[in-house]
Amino acid sequence: MTVLEQPGAYRPAPPPAWRPRTDAAPLLPDEEPFRVLGTDADIHDLDPLLLTELYRQLVRGRRYNQQATALTKQGRLAVYPSSTGQEACEVAAALVLQDRDWLFPSYRDTLCAVARGLDPVRALTLLRGDWHTGYDPAEHRIAPLCTPLATQLPHAVGLAHAARLKGDDVVALALVGDGGTSEGDFHEALNFAAVWRAPVVFLVQNNGFAISVPLAKQTAAPSLAHKAVGYGMPGRLVDGNDAVAVHQVLSEAVAHARQGGGPTLVEAVTYRIEAHTNADDATRYRGDAEVQAWREHDPVELLERELTARGLLDDAGKRSAREAAEEMAADLRARMNRDPQLDPMELFTHVYSEQTSQLREQAAQLRAELDAEEETR
Amino acid sequence: MTVLEQPGAYRPAPPPAWRPRTDAAPLLPDEEPFRVLGTDADIHDLDPLLLTELYRQLVRGRRYNQQATALTKQGRLAVYPSSTGQEACEVAAALVLQDRDWLFPSYRDTLCAVARGLDPVRALTLLRGDWHTGYDPAEHRIAPLCTPLATQLPHAVGLAHAARLKGDDVVALALVGDGGTSEGDFHEALNFAAVWRAPVVFLVQNNGFAISVPLAKQTAAPSLAHKAVGYGMPGRLVDGNDAVAVHQVLSEAVAHARQGGGPTLVEAVTYRIEAHTNADDATRYRGDAEVQAWREHDPVELLERELTARGLLDDAGKRSAREAAEEMAADLRARMNRDPQLDPMELFTHVYSEQTSQLREQAAQLRAELDAEEETR
Amino acid sequence: MTAVAAEAATAPARKPATMAQALNRALRDAMAEDPAVHLLGEDVGALGGVFRITDGLAKEFGEDRCTDTPLAEAGILGTAVGMAMYGLRPVVEMQFDAFAYPAFEQLISHVSRMRNRTRGAMPLPITVRVPYGGGIGGVEHHSDSSEAYYIATPGLHVVTPATVPDAYGLLRAAIASDDPVVVLEPKRLYWSKDDWNPEAPETVPPIGRAAVRRTGTSATLVTYGPSVPVCLEAAEAARAEGWDLEVVDLRSLVPFDDETVCASVRRTGRAVVVHEATGFGGPGGEIAARIGERCFHYLDAPVLRVTGFDIPYPAPMLERHHLPGVDRILDAVGRLQWESGWTEGSAR
């Protein structure tokens, strides 16, 4: 099917031949973010295994954030952008994907990669500072953690498009922040995705801030999800601290993409509980009251409270979740406390498939320097 | 008023404190493009002087396009991107502005500058190829004709914002094509404009093509005007060949901006009757039938027919409009047939406010070469 | 039958072809050979590109293999990155030099670094075709020589053909490379013709090898792309002045062929670097510096540069004053201190 044959293709003709176009109404988000926890929704319908898994991963995710923060204070990480408070998004995004699907995380989303099964030490390589990426993206179907904002979004579109062209049943899920939605790459990626009907889901974690800049200085839109209609894709708004709601909305979007329905933009409303990174001083731009209000809407507690109240979680379950998390943390701590072994000569190894003569000369220079250093030691 | 105090500022709070946000409904465009000509609308309400002026300018604009095309065939212009068929947009955009307002045209919009009062020879300087801009932008409140697509849009936003900060009553109107809406700069400009509530009007001339690429490959949106809601500004859809309708919609948008209401996105649905430029071969990507359908919805004829039917235009009026257009064309022809006088040394004059020593050396080299050339002549 | 005649009989017929045709042919052959090769760009489909380099390819291989994208250069290159991550070999067309600038973040921060970032796990075999340079009477933004930006970006290969066979060969080599390659296509040579046999295309040259286009003994002109024919013309004109100039066509700026350049300069003892790009911070500085570093004791005169002036590219009516022409090259050759008492070509 060529683009021109797609339903709803916008081909203006002079009046009176003006053609019917895509109906905008179904693309618009609801007024209020979709919620499940604390509402009348019947979560007994949901797979209990899923609820348990969500819970265990949230507990583990929170512990991971704490451990990574602690390692940063001990100088074991160069920097850590914590996702504390955003665990519901991070975990749900990981769980909605099939093994063959691809994840496109930003620098803040190491937890999502870990929840997907990536070894935490590998996930943290970038932030420890021994190399830029600690894993083989193709092996894990996890793109490198992306630092230049929103630049990973067109990658996700291209990959999803390529998979579809090859006839593979692959969906790409890309994460971006509220601040990232202002970048041109966000716009271009969403537009390409919609025109190509690529199987992509864009998840905006709207955590209220881009470093110090509050959302009101970032956009005047009714919501970020409203941007979707301008690309001709559905926009969905969800409570980002409600793991069940996020999982449900993302699952639907993934299924829609898988069935050839094209991309979806999901805005998850959440909050960054910690400072932007350990290097940031959040007291300069926000008050405690706001943080406190969000702490009371904590994603881990929300789920725990609800599952407990509904009799789906008991003390043993909680304990077991916490023990698993502690185990992960202890292992992470132990392994991160060992210095990584690095070979400086690797600086020249991966720039090109074959070293240029220029790089060979430079490598020889470094080799000589290292040898001399060795000698004087 | 700081951004945070603006009505509708999007500041998510955790449920149940979720705040009311901007209402999306009033920002969405109508289903059908707004039209006046050929409808039941009572155009007798409109200022007859305005109708006459629109008509005379449309006739003059059509003649201008023809003359410029002819000059191109004669080698007097390096290239000409014709706005034949789009005269209603070009002319209306010029007429809605006050003298103190600013216009931000693209390469296709020399006619808009001319309709605003700029000497056609100066408007065509870029396309003749003697210099990049033939006029002082500040003198005419017309930014240089912009070639890199959509890059002029943030300029318009910045200028309008600066004027508002200075307390000046100035509106900026920026023109862009349907293809240009896909660029990141379009997105960033509209977002800045909305966040800053800058007095800007964005007019997208949707002429169905970006060179050879039809709209359906450019966007999957219900309409380009639907993009507005994603920025929190109103989107308006108008029949771009209906000069009265375009004038009305733009006037409202300009008034809205002037009153501090912020930016508007206007999509005018029109058609590029000629090839992209004289260098393009439109038969490679579109059929005659489509062109013919649009020829029958010609902006000059639409207005002429309606004004005549309503007794607002007689033969004398038509003749007078045509004579004025011929006069402009004759003058343009005569003046464009003279070779411009150029001093190659000017290449070094305007790079910096003061010539660097590097440029002085290079200027001396060219001077010597020119002198030697002169001698051997 | 003489040996020459025998060769002529078996060698396939060579006939004139333009550089545009050779590039088109290279794309077609690459697409036919490897289904992973996909073209992306503005107007590359039905129109065949504004320079017709992709003419007929959408028809032959379908719109999914030769795709008119939305109008957004960062989006084009960014999606190409994703396609390459999934195993395709995207070939991206930037419509004109200056319209590649919006894609610079994708190019610098991702295309050039992905392999290194992932310790070699994620190579990006992307070809970025950029029609570049002036001399075509183009209005503003249609004549930039932007190679300085590309060569200063480690992780990219940068090649630029000056002949019809090289256009074919370098583009094939670029597409075949597992590294990202920027192919700078000198747009004013698109319609240049060469005798060339498209049925038996010349061997694809390895990326990184310069070619000596003319041998000479007095001095070396080091150049590339659109300036190669100008230098050859200058070399012809120089004979009248008694100079026998060697002309080196770099073909590849990254990697750089130090060997060929230095061998030539060491023999001639003098060098002029010629290119259209702005002089200050342009490739000529790098080239002259390398020659200075590596051939110092062979040089009888400073390495001079003949380049575009340090100004924004001029409007069509003035561009001839900006472009390095034969006279300006000969003038520089004349300043190579022929009377300074050192013997030509002698090592010191």
Add this chain to the structure above:
Amino acid sequence: MTAVAAEAATAPARKPATMAQALNRALRDAMAEDPAVHLLGEDVGALGGVFRITDGLAKEFGEDRCTDTPLAEAGILGTAVGMAMYGLRPVVEMQFDAFAYPAFEQLISHVSRMRNRTRGAMPLPITVRVPYGGGIGGVEHHSDSSEAYYIATPGLHVVTPATVPDAYGLLRAAIASDDPVVVLEPKRLYWSKDDWNPEAPETVPPIGRAAVRRTGTSATLVTYGPSVPVCLEAAEAARAEGWDLEVVDLRSLVPFDDETVCASVRRTGRAVVVHEATGFGGPGGEIAARIGERCFHYLDAPVLRVTGFDIPYPAPMLERHHLPGVDRILDAVGRLQWESGWTEGSAR
């Protein structure tokens, strides 16, 4: 009272200040003097910038003068163009070197060309502040030395301070200039301290003048920005080897101070160019080429370069191997052919 004592009595008190403080002071003084000066950037408001260079300015001058923009670098620079067109003097902060890339199209196609495009009618007095360079343990994209891109773009001035007073002076000069100026701020020198009197700031140096930071006779180190302190350290260390090195701090890459550089090299007869940016296609090529062109007969050895390797900037744990350090500089000095038989500093 001796003359020296008298001078000390009247001279205002000098006290230690960091480069970050000097830059902050420059912005504040410029904003206080001229209401047309507006700051724009990501996090420049309440936070005072991630490096605190704009600390307190939003509070002092209001959010309309020091504005947190949406997160979009092309938008920031593009709106600054419009503001400058209306008579303001925008000062734009790019948060880190690599995050200026999305703004390159605006920079190259508009900021650098608007004056020339309009025959001087529309100057753009825009200052673009770019914290640049490595050595701070930053993860990917936070340590690029991107000066090659800026200096290859005619129409821009490019300056970079290495001392606290110069940071103040060059930033003031940039803001006062009617031309667009890119101010490359060496981020690892932000916390460097100098004795400096903020109450009586040193005269604002004219853009385009280099400074001789250390006089010497054996060879000249030509450098700028973050590499200046490293070169001074190397020069100290070189004394032990019997070399007396001169250190020239360029301060301004565009325009380039040929006079100061050539005067030094002609005196010493030897030169090493030092910078952190990638070598190939980096500023060092231009600098070495200029020295070769202009000082050929004074040179006793080839002009050498000590630069970052031709690789993407390394991860924090490996960056020390990439950065030009004292040893690498001394090694290059040692290769300046001291035993080759030419007498030091002699003109040939």
